[in-house]
Amino acid sequence: MNKVTTIDLGSNSFRVLIYDCLNNEIINEYNEVVGMADGLNETSTISKEAQERVINAINQSSIQLNYEPSEAICVTTAAMRIATNNSEVLKTFEKRTGAKFNIIDGKEEARLTLLAVKYALKREKINSSKFVLLDIGGGSTEIIVNDGDSYTSHSFNFGIVTLTQKYLEYEDLMEELNSHKVDIKAFIDESKIELDDYTFVATAGTPTTIAAIKLGQDFFHYDKNLVNGTVLNLNDLNESLDIFRNSSQDIITKLVGSGRVEFIEIGIYIYRAIFEVLGKNESIVLDDGLREGVAINHCILG
Numbered sequence: 001m002n003k004v005t006t007i008d009l010g011s012n013s014f015r016v017l018i019y020d021c022l023n024n025e026i027i028n029e030y031n032e033v034v035g036m037a038d039g040l041n042e043t044s045t046i047s048k049e050a051q052e053r054v055i056n057a058i059n060q061s062s063i064q065l066n067y068e069p070s071e072a073i074c075v076t077t078a079a080m081r082i083a084t085n086n087s088e089v090l091k092t093f094e095k096r097t098g099a100k101f102n103i104i105d106g107k108e109e110a111r112l113t114l115l116a117v118k119y120a121l122k123r124e125k126i127n128s129s130k131f132v133l134l135d136i137g138g139g140s141t142e143i144i145v146n147d148g149d150s151y152t153s154h155s156f157n158f159g160i161v162t163l164t165q166k167y168l169e170y171e172d173l174m175e176e177l178n179s180h181k182v183d184i185k186a187f188i189d190e191s192k193i194e195l196d197d198y199t200f201v202a203t204a205g206t207p208t209t210i211a212a213i214k215l216g217q218d219f220f221h222y223d224k225n226l227v228n229g230t231v232l233n234l235n236d237l238n239e240s241l242d243i244f245r246n247s248s249q250d251i252i253t254k255l256v257g258s259g260r261v262e263f264i265e266i267g268i269y270i271y272r273a274i275f276e277v278l279g280k281n282e283s284i285v286l287d288d289g290l291r292e293g294v295a296i297n298h299c300i301l302g
Contacts, residue, residue, distance in 0.1 A: 003027065004298045005065075005072040007058070008291035009101060011037035011079035011138025012161050012263065013205065014057040016072070017291040018065055021299035024119065026292075030061040033260060037079040037139050037161040045085045051092060058097040070098030073294055077109050078139030078159060106155025110135075110142050112293030114151060117203060119296055120288040124229040128284075131199040132188075134274050135289065136160060136206050136267055143184060143274070145191045145198070154187045156180060160206065160263040160270065173266070177273050184277045200280040203289045206267030207232065209256050210240045211285040219257035224287040233282045237272050241265065 002022045008015045016030040034053040036046060062069050080086045080103050090101050104112070113135050121128055135142040138161035144153040158180055167173040188195070211230035212222055244252055244265055256264050275283065 004295050005067045006291045006294040006298070007069075007072050007074040007099060007101075008289070008294065009034075009036065009054060009074065009076040009080070010290075011040075011077065011140075011159055012260075013138065014054060014061075015289075015291045016061045016065060016067070017295055018067060019292070019295035019299070021295075024123075024296070024299070028065050030065055032057045032061070033258065035161070037159075037165075039165070040079055040083065040139070041162055041165050044083065046079065046083045046089045051089055055093065055096050058093070058099050062097075068098070070100065072099060073298055074099045074101040075104050075109075075112075075290065075294055076101045077104060077290070078106075078137055078155075078157075079161075081105065082139070106140060106142060107153060109140075109290060110144050110151075110153035110155065112297055113142065113203065113290050114144050114146060114153070114293070115296050116288040116290070116293035117201060117286055118146075119292070120228065120286045121201075124286070126199075126229060126284060128199040128201070130193075130197050131201045131284075132195075132278060134200070134202040134204075134207075134271070134283075136202075136204045136270050138162070138263075141180075141270060143187060145188070145193060147193070152191050154184075156183065158270075160267040163270070164263050164266045173269065177269060181273050181277050184274065188277065195278055195280075200275070200278055200283040201286060202232075202271065202274075202283045203286050205260065206264065206271050207283065207285040208287050209260070209264060210236055210268065210271070213240055213243065213255060218255045219260075220254065227285060228287050230285045231282050232285055234272065234275055237268050237275070241268055244268075 014034045018027040036050045133144040137159045139159040141156045211227045
């Protein structure tokens, strides 16, 4: 098959990709915030409201992109991994939309995301066989250390949605983030690498949003082709924080999109924490992630 459709159902985002295997090109795509992890900290379940948002997103995207959900390769990650009602929820999705979701673990999520990023680096003509990849999700944060054809990865159990809904006070948030920084440093130390030799690469919504803002884009005028390969530094993160702290809700919504406003600051704090752990001054941003990796993996396997 020359064309494949993939669905990535994350803790906050729902993303569909139609991919051309012959030319390694994106044919079409669909993105929507569904907030699947909303309330997960308190109840350990995917709420009925979140389920309806996902079902509506599947149905709407299938109409807009003209695909059959039952034929798509569908994966879901951190929120569904920890939800106590995940089996019931996935049966509901299949019954009402035809989409059959597979819950993938952190290792598989890292492998597929890494695959997409490697293809993206080649496409952008960025020469880097040694890099540390950061993927900030809604319910988990993946760190991957890549060296040529080998890599090590770890999925850390925190993300933009779970941390936002867990803490009201800045000091409490920073205390937990500092604890995670210790764990991440331990993982990096175990890898026994010379960090100066490794490029810092970041994917997912927070890095791409900051890159877009740096380029003068907003949510409604987002150009992934320009965002891909953008280099960010700590000053860019701090300038974005200043914008979000000193702007109206309407301006922030225009910049980041509905459904992301309350999470963007936490995302920047997480991103900044990884900068600090790695001791890096800059980071390359790529829009490619899990859904692209699922498609490329399918194309390779035929």
